[in-house]
Amino acid sequence: MADLTDYTGLVTSEHSQRPKFMSVVAALAQPMVDLMNLLGGMPDKFDLDQAVGAQLDDVGRWVGISRRVSTPLTGVYFSFDTPGVGFDQGSWKGPFDPDTGLTLLDDDTYRLVLRAKIGANHWDGTLESTAAILNSIFSPGDGPVTVHANAEPFGTGDGAASQYQLLYQGRPVYQVDSATLYRNDWQGNQQLYPTARTNIATYSEQLDLSAWGKAAITVTPNATTAPNGTTTMDKLVETATTGTHALTRNIFSTLGNTPYTVSAFVKAGERRYGRIRLGTNIGFVADAKFDLVTGKYTNSAGSPTGDIIHLGGGIYRVTVSGVTQEGATNLSGTGLYLHDLVTGGSAGGDAYAGDGTSGYYAWGLDVKEGPDLTSYISATNAPATITDYTLGPSGIAQLAVPPAAGASLSWTGDGDIYPSGTYVFIQDNQDMSMTIGVAGKVPSAVFLALLEGGYIPLKPEGVRVNFVIVTSVDGVPMFGFDVANQYVMGLDAGAWGTPL
Structure with a gap:
């Protein structure tokens, strides 16, 4: 930008000290400076990105489209089954009343229309360049963006759906790296596994059956509410004898020198203390004591790892893990024990004098090969195996079991998403017609009306537009089978298209 001092500064010192002379120079030069600044600012005033109001109207005259466009009149004339224009609301349409009215576009919408018109002025007549021009108007981005998800939510269970699309900040992940x-x-927040896991403890929720060994106890079935909300949690009740009071299991065809993990859901009754144990035909492997009132957990034998997890409502999940002895062929003495004291039985071990009425509640015994506690698997008359999910490269997760209503799903890892924006695609119907699809961010209603009304003339001569279909959910691709990109996504990621 020019400044008066750029010129008055050129006056030599012989004359620059004379005020009247400098005033004359300034008076003569200032109009020229102002004119130079005016002319220098003209390009910005009429730049498409910066022009407003009358200047934008002038750009429209050069490009060849006005901001005053004819659009269909809606919500004016009487119509049945249309809210707002029924009896005593809508106006009767006479034979000479117009079907359209003039709409004055605001600057932002008009700027989009001008971009489309500029593209049309340079269009080569192909469908491919039509979509490219429309996408350049909305500038959705040049390509995919790599993201790192950390406990990113991607769905909520309804008890029926089992297929979900991975999302990042609500946008579909179309390429999954990890x-x-x-x-x-x-059960709390549990990791899911794409590999098979097996609960080898059959009848895991039917502890009263003969498959479970009962030492000086009886089992009252379905005595209270289980963690999953069903009335299937049994009660282990000590008999009025002196000895070890336990629910145990022998499981054959297990492996020696192999890690196993035992877990159960328990709740205090008259008894609050107990022990969970892993043993084999050779001897005990590991066990730990627990307190179902304080939530205290103490490793007491072997070199176990384990935990006690409070799930609410007084229910805990207790677990212990250990490595079986070399040569072991079956699990033995594995299960739950009752204690009358925090230190164990009255004699410091498992044995004590029962009273015939006291006990605690138990449900969902789970025995798996491996050193880590994983989510519970219900087993009936045979070992139960589950592969929690399969995950396709386009981010579609197929779960083996539909998540319960209200269960939340999340993921951690890396993948690619498409930038947020509006994506336009065109389908050639091979019959001199085409369909225009608008996915992602939904443009303004005025712009969609212009697109539908043909004010953005981007189609070959003689080709008709059958439909303009817009995603029904703002920011989301449209639904389609076997496709995963910024335009179309599958179940739980794509939205239904709505014809204009």
């Missing part, structure tokens, strides 16, 4: 999935439900 992912670990989690489910948060009545």
